[in-house]
Amino acid sequence: MSSVTPRPYLEVKDLTVRFETDDGVVQAVSGSSFSLEAGKTLGIVGESGSGKSVTSLAVLGLHRTRSNAKVTGQIWLDDQELVTASNEEVRALRGGKMSMIFQDPLSAMHPYFTVGAQIVEAYRIHHPGVNKKVARERAIDMLARVGIPQPSRRFNDYAHQFSGGMRQRAMIAMALVNDPKLLIADEPTTALDVTVQAQILDLIRDLQAEFGSAVIMITHDLGVVAELADDVLVMYGGKVIEQGPAIDLFQRPQHPYTWGLLGSMPRMDREVRDRLTPVKGSPPSLINLPSGCAFHPRCPYAGRNGDRSFTDIPVLTGGAHSVACHMSAEERTKIFQEEVAPNL
Amino acid sequence: MVAYLIRRIFNAVLTLLVVTLVTFGIFFMVPKLTGSDPALLYIGKTADKVALDGIREKMGLADPIMVQYGKFLKGLVAGRDYANGPDVTHCPAPCLGYSFKTEQEVTPLLMDDLPVTFSLALGAAILWLIGGVATGVISALRKGSLLDRVVMTGALAGVSLPIYFTGLLASAVFVYWLGWLPQGQYVPFLESPADWFVQLLLPWITLAFLFAATYARLTRANMLETLGEDYIRTARAKGLPERTVIGKHALRSGLTPIVTIFGLDLGSLLGGAILTEAVFNLRGLGYQALQAIKGNDLPVILGVTLIAATFIVVANLVVDLVYGLIDPRVRLG
Ligand SMILES: Nc1ncnc2c1ncn2[C@@H]1O[C@H](COP(=O)(O)OP(=O)(O)O)[C@@H](O)[C@H]1O
Ligand code: SF4
Ligand SMILES: [Mg+2]
Numbered sequence: 001m002s003s004v005t006p007r008p009y010l011e012v013k014d015l016t017v018r019f020e021t022d023d024g025v026v027q028a029v030s031g032s033s034f035s036l037e038a039g040k041t042l043g044i045v046g047e048s049g050s051g052k053s054v055t056s057l058a059v060l061g062l063h064r065t066r067s068n069a070k071v072t073g074q075i076w077l078d079d080q081e082l083v084t085a086s087n088e089e090v091r092a093l094r095g096g097k098m099s100m101i102f103q104d105p106l107s108a109m110h111p112y113f114t115v116g117a118q119i120v121e122a123y124r125i126h127h128p129g130v131n132k133k134v135a136r137e138r139a140i141d142m143l144a145r146v147g148i149p150q151p152s153r154r155f156n157d158y159a160h161q162f163s164g165g166m167r168q169r170a171m172i173a174m175a176l177v178n179d180p181k182l183l184i185a186d187e188p189t190t191a192l193d194v195t196v197q198a199q200i201l202d203l204i205r206d207l208q209a210e211f212g213s214a215v216i217m218i219t220h221d222l223g224v225v226a227e228l229a230d231d232v233l234v235m236y237g238g239k240v241i242e243q244g245p246a247i248d249l250f251q252r253p254q255h256p257y258t259w260g261l262l263g264s265m266p267r268m269d270r271e272v273r274d275r276l277t278p279v280k281g282s283p284p285s286l287i288n289l290p291s292g293c294a295f296h297p298r299c300p301y302a303g304r305n306g307d308r309s310f311t312d313i314p315v316l317t318g319g320a321h322s323v324a325c326h327m328s329a330e331e332r333t334k335i336f337q338e339e340v341a342p343n344l
Numbered sequence: 345m346v347a348y349l350i351r352r353i354f355n356a357v358l359t360l361l362v363v364t365l366v367t368f369g370i371f372f373m374v375p376k377l378t379g380s381d382p383a384l385l386y387i388g389k390t391a392d393k394v395a396l397d398g399i400r401e402k403m404g405l406a407d408p409i410m411v412q413y414g415k416f417l418k419g420l421v422a423g424r425d426y427a428n429g430p431d432v433t434h435c436p437a438p439c440l441g442y443s444f445k446t447e448q449e450v451t452p453l454l455m456d457d458l459p460v461t462f463s464l465a466l467g468a469a470i471l472w473l474i475g476g477v478a479t480g481v482i483s484a485l486r487k488g489s490l491l492d493r494v495v496m497t498g499a500l501a502g503v504s505l506p507i508y509f510t511g512l513l514a515s516a517v518f519v520y521w522l523g524w525l526p527q528g529q530y531v532p533f534l535e536s537p538a539d540w541f542v543q544l545l546l547p548w549i550t551l552a553f554l555f556a557a558t559y560a561r562l563t564r565a566n567m568l569e570t571l572g573e574d575y576i577r578t579a580r581a582k583g584l585p586e587r588t589v590i591g592k593h594a595l596r597s598g599l600t601p602i603v604t605i606f607g608l609d610l611g612s613l614l615g616g617a618i619l620t621e622a623v624f625n626l627r628g629l630g631y632q633a634l635q636a637i638k639g640n641d642l643p644v645i646l647g648v649t650l651i652a653a654t655f656i657v658v659a660n661l662v663v664d665l666v667y668g669l670i671d672p673r674v675r676l677g
């Protein structure tokens with residue numbers, strides 16, 4: 001292939017994921033596009049149910065085993081298109097070139113196999129020629145690298161014998177055992193204590209520096225994104241509603257929903273009880289999205305431009321910092337500076 | 345694991361001891377309550393007082409209950425002598441006493457029947473375990489398909505139809521109508537393994553059908569639940585091929601609960617065996633129990649009860665140990 005500008009390591013175009021259910025069609029992801037260079041971190045934020053996990057599972061091709069799921073669009077990983085690739089082609093990439101860390105490491109580990117055996121299994125499936133002893137050494141080495149004390153003893157323990165933080169470290173060891181070029185971390189710290197959360201994030205950052213992989217960090221916590229991400233994708237109701245470089249997004253957030261998320265971010269200089277003001281209202285139903293801008297039932301500015309917010313779906317403006325809102329750039333900047341920023 | 349093992353074995357022995365106490369208590373109390381005299385039951389109404397006193401003395405029927413129970417336990421473990429002066433009868437361990445009806449020793453009587461029931465139970469258990477689990481797994485993997493629906497309807501029938509119905513139906517079809525199988529007698533395995541097999545095939549299928557149906561439904565439900573677990577998604581995310589995901593990761597947890605149920609069912613198998621033996625005219629423990637109950641032959645009933653209880657306790661012990669082996673969360677607490 002001889003393209004002029006090389007493709008980014010990961011490029012997702014117009015990704016759509018639908019689930020047919022008894023209650024109707026769940027439009028879990030609608031036309032999201034993003035890209036990620038090797039060594040960089042993309043943060044995906046949004047409330048629970050906004051389509052973050054479904055997006056990441058689509059990249060790994062894990063909707064293929066669900067007969068009710070339909071995935072369209074393009075996913076390019078290292079110049080290979082994955083949506084149209086065969087099951088076997090995608091399987092060979094899973095856990096190898098691309099791997100994933102899940103939210104709850106206790107339920108994500110098999111209860112009947114030792115942690116070591118599960119890591120060995122992950123290694124050997126991608127290194128078929130390697131014997132058990134070498135694989136075991138590799139697994140123990142990985143356990144040591146993620147900071148698990150006495151790794152050769154813990155190798156023989158089961159997931160339920162690990163503490164939450166150690167378990168997530170083991171999960172990370174398993175995800176990194178084959179030197180993946182893309183690591184997706186789906187809310188890796190949500191199930192953990194606050195103190196452990198910081199350790200795990202540090203660990204992921206250190207390992208990324210060491211392995212040079214691209215990382216997708218999924219979270220509902222903008223604080224995590226602020227710490228780790230180069231670029232940010234904000235999702236609402238299965239759609240990307242704002243995306244751009246992390247610096248821009250934090251300094252000049254453009255979408256009223258992003259403002260809401262920023263307002264709900266914990267800050268060190270505030271009293272604990274004042275810290276969290278979640279966005280008012282509840283997330284939309286993905287079976288029956290609100291008309292026009294899906295955020296309009298919760299948006300304080302919905303009536304500003306006549307009826308458009310209620311009837312027309314806003315499209316992303318495009319460019320490095322892109323936003324989907326009917327208000328003009330000037331209007332948004334003015335509101336942010338005068339009404340939002342002073343309260344953040 | 346060793347502590348766990350010792351604890352389980354200790355519990356099992358204790359349970360068996362309680363079972364002997366309770367059954368022996370009942371055995372001792374029933375004649376008292378009904379006003380019947382065990383001595384009379386042994387030698388019949390025509391006996392004179394001297395003979396009756398003699399048998400009371402010899403069988404120890406006049407002793408207090410705890411003494412009798414003690415002797416009974418000793419008989420079980422070490423054998424005992426029934427003595428009335430110079431008239432001594434030795435009953436070797438495990439001694440279960442004498443039948444009221446035939447005055448035969450109970451232990452050899454039951455030992456003769458044991459292979460029949462054992463063959464029936466073992467064959468049926470293997471058949472239903474393999475058949476039930478296999479259909480359950482296939483159904484789960486093809487959930488909603490025609491095959492799934494047919495199998496699950498059949499399973500529903502299997503759970504709800506009584507043994508004497510399926511048994512007689514199977515006899516009617518395979519023996520009398522199609523003529524594929526003989527309607528005959530139990531043939532000991534050592535005499536002719538082939539005949540043993542052919543003669544037991546229908547009873548096996550009948551008994552297994554009842555249980556297999558439950559197992560198919562249970563396995564299907566377990567597998568479907570397991571397939572939705574996070575760790576199955578992890579297995580796929582690691583890049584494992586689907587056959588490993590299903591055959592190793594899903595089966596490993598989907599089948600674990602089956603082990604418990606299997607142990608419990610092995611224990612309660614005797615109930616099904618009694619009916620099956622009756623339908624197919626097999627002279628096993630179940631048949632013997634039926635005769636003993638009809639004839640009020642308490643020592644034989646006691647013997648069968650103890651064998652059944654031992655069977656249940658041992659089955660449960662084995663299951664507990666196997667479970668400890670396969671579920672680290674049980675073993676390691
Ligand atoms: N297999 C599925 N079948 C039907 N609906 C699904 C399935 N998986 C996810 N969904 C729905 O898709 C939506 C997005 O889910 P998800 O991506 O998990 O949200 P989150 O942003 O919290 O990770 C949710 O409404 C969820 O109910
Ligand atoms: S389009 Fe309208 S409703 Fe949607 S975020 Fe912008 S102002 Fe609010
Ligand atoms: Mg999620």
